[in-house]
Amino acid sequence: MRFLLNAHIPLSPSLESLVAQYASGDLGYGMSVLMASYITLSPAARDQYHALEQLNGVLLDEAEQSDVKEDALDAIMARLDEPEAEEPDVSVQENQDLPAALRQLLDGSVEDADWRFAYPGVKQLKLSFGENGETVKLLRIKPGKSAPRHTHKGIEATLVLRGAFRDGNRLYERGQLALADQHIQHRPRAEGSEDCICLAVTDGALRFTDSIGRIARDFFAR
Numbered sequence: 001m002r003f004l005l006n007a008h009i010p011l012s013p014s015l016e017s018l019v020a021q022y023a024s025g026d027l028g029y030g031m032s033v034l035m036a037s038y039i040t041l042s043p044a045a046r047d048q049y050h051a052l053e054q055l056n057g058v059l060l061d062e063a064e065q066s067d068v069k070e071d072a073l074d075a076i077m078a079r080l081d082e083p084e085a086e087e088p089d090v091s092v093q094e095n096q097d098l099p100a101a102l103r104q105l106l107d108g109s110v111e112d113a114d115w116r117f118a119y120p121g122v123k124q125l126k127l128s129f130g131e132n133g134e135t136v137k138l139l140r141i142k143p144g145k146s147a148p149r150h151t152h153k154g155i156e157a158t159l160v161l162r163g164a165f166r167d168g169n170r171l172y173e174r175g176q177l178a179l180a181d182q183h184i185q186h187r188p189r190a191e192g193s194e195d196c197i198c199l200a201v202t203d204g205a206l207r208f209t210d211s212i213g214r215i216a217r218d219f220f221a222r
Helices: 015-023 029-041 043-062 072-080 211-220
Strands: 116-119 122-127 135-141 150-152 156-162 164-167 170-173 177-180 189-191 196-202 206-208
Touching: 015 029, 015 043, 015 177, 029 043, 029 135, 029 156, 029 196, 156 170, 164 196, 170 177
Parallel strands: none
Antiparallel strands: 116 122, 122 135, 135 196, 150 206, 156 177, 156 196, 164 170, 164 189
């Protein structure tokens, strides 16, 4: 049980607030997969998550007991008798560096995925498990290439899985999570010698603020 904390994401979210939302079970599925991946890769986020889980346990112990339906035990036993779902194939060697929460939702190797052009130097792979208005995609950015300058109508969370990108004065490397909202205009640029692969979840449309972005916007809709 982890549905006791109910801290809603503020207008300008923080990493801490998103971890709290994840611990309380109060995120959409796409963002939950991203946060599970982030917690896997970030020791600091994992420590915070475990602390929140412990707090949930304390609150659960102190909560008032409530009556349950007479047939509750029978319903639980019936579910235990249901056949187990097949485990997803996570044996693809090329994906072993990806967090399990994401890896088990991918069909085959990320290297051989159906990457689509987004804009020069950047490809994207749309994923189908977003809900409640979420858009979930993998981004693959060539070294030295950048996204058009843009802002957001909602929240954008971008987790680095491979490589690195620079956004303003900050460098984001594997396991680091970048957040942006309607108050931020930015132009992330891949750094280093390898492709930067990121998992990105947004809950609102991007708004491009330069001429290249207005042209590229048509490709995002594909």
